[in-house]
Amino acid sequence: MLDRLDINLPPKPYCTNCFSDGLIIRRKKDAIDYKYIQINSPFQLNYLILDLDYDAALSEILYSKIGIPLPNIVIENTENGRAHILFELAVPVHTGNTSRLKPISFAKDILKKLKLIYSADFNYVGLIAKNPHSSEWRTTQLRKTPYLLNELNDLVDKMDIEYPDVKFKYNNGIVNDHKENIGRNCYIFEIARNWAYSEIRKYRNTADSLWRDTVLNYCDELNNKLSNPLSRSEIRCIAKSISLFCLKNDQKYYAAFIARQKNRGELGGKKSRRSANQSSERSLKPWETEGISRATYYRRKHIAE
Template identity: 50%
Template sequence: MHELNFILDNFINNLPKKPYCSNDLGQGLLIRPKEIAVNFKYLQANSPYYQHYLIFDLDYEAAMAEIIYSKVGIPLPNLLVENPENGKAHLLFQLETPIYKTDASRPKPIIYANAIIKRLEELFDADVGYSGLITKNPFSSEWRVSTLRSRPYSLNELALNLDLSWKEVNQPIAKDEATGLGRNCYIFHTARHWAYVEIRKFRGSTYNAWFECVLKHCQNLNCGLADPMSHNEVKGIAKSISRYCWKKDSYCYQEFIDRQTRKGKLGGRPKTTTAAGNPWEALGISRATYYRKLRETKA
């Protein structure tokens, strides 16, 4: 009981200040202060700006028994909130560090968390169409509440238990799989590959012009989703991509020059010409970078 109280205290402390809530999802959602929202059967556990919980919908009977007796060796949820009449349940995994979804967010934790969600959906036979926005309220007397673990998880701990590699984590997301955090991943992976080529048009331009171009592209991708993300989430993705490409463009350009040079050597064609005496100036790179790349090519 002490562990359950501890988890429930964390839950109420982590709630958004004004979450969505409802007693009948068919009648729509209300926005209420959390002191009032906790009296409803369903409510929003995660803030639009940060995510404390990974939530799964187990739409089959006797979910608790299935977890305890049939799904041995997989991570256990911090909270299990079930319908006492049929055992269908929502599972909540609390994160020790929330995943931020603002215009200052980093993409790596979001990509990491989405891969974890997909693996847990598979292991728990959870509903893949569930968005995770609204969950059964563990404070409502309508549900039976249990805890199977008191300590929150880190993403690394979950990934280790799930045997996830970064190569698997970093796989692109198809548009029809873009739900929840998958939307962030879909836009990030789609837009970044476009940006690697598009930035060539902005050599000699300003960063602000480049960022606005990336943001517009990300917004167009977002508009094509069935459940678009907030402007701040899209802006965060655009910032990450535009900054990376802007910072790395001279390096990518040098890589292109080196590849062309190597191809010229293999095909008997002359190397790319450079300015006599100071070839790095013609390439728009520093002297140190030029000689470092030259050593790598010879190696």
């Protein structure tokens, strides 16, 4: 499982040894030495991650919460037993700009149910977790087989728990409801990235620093509207990821757009250059012979038919 986790890690994950120092980006081979690391890519969900912010979490799982779906990996603090737990997905959920929203919503639905079952921290957004390779933590593997989403959903639905409404509403790819329940990080990322994809058009001939500051300010505005805002370092990480992606890809997507428009124009031109039919009403213009307007001619023809 840990070998699969190493393969699934982002190529340049966020990592840190101390959150007060902020998050940094390192190549995977270097990030693996840090105490905390980004498990999921921003564009692919391989793990559902929960933060069990209570002591002796592993003992609670094994002896008190009997019958619950077991996580694949438990990464616990050796001093107090508080842990991050990972549910590995057999089929990753893609979360990019062109990804289908239904599986994303389904995965978030399951994640919320798991948080209720495990009494996990609802404010935890899953960006950074304890690194299972770090000697700072004790890592335990409880289940070898990854979960299918449907399988995991069936297991959590069998639990005797009354779930509140967990529907997620989207409007053109933008989350517009339950922003606290889907995770503050995910909420800000989803809103800001969809805004940025079109907003960057206004900054194509400006300094990159102006664009980066604009994205950061927008993320700050979203964060300030939350009842429990994210830290400044987390907002900077989200804004940096979005602004760099847009700077890197905008010209490519803009060129593809121009090529599509040119192709459509050429196709339209080919269709419009067809030769005239000399026997058609458009060529013969019978309304001129009758001394009436073209509109009157066709109106009378329509009534007669």
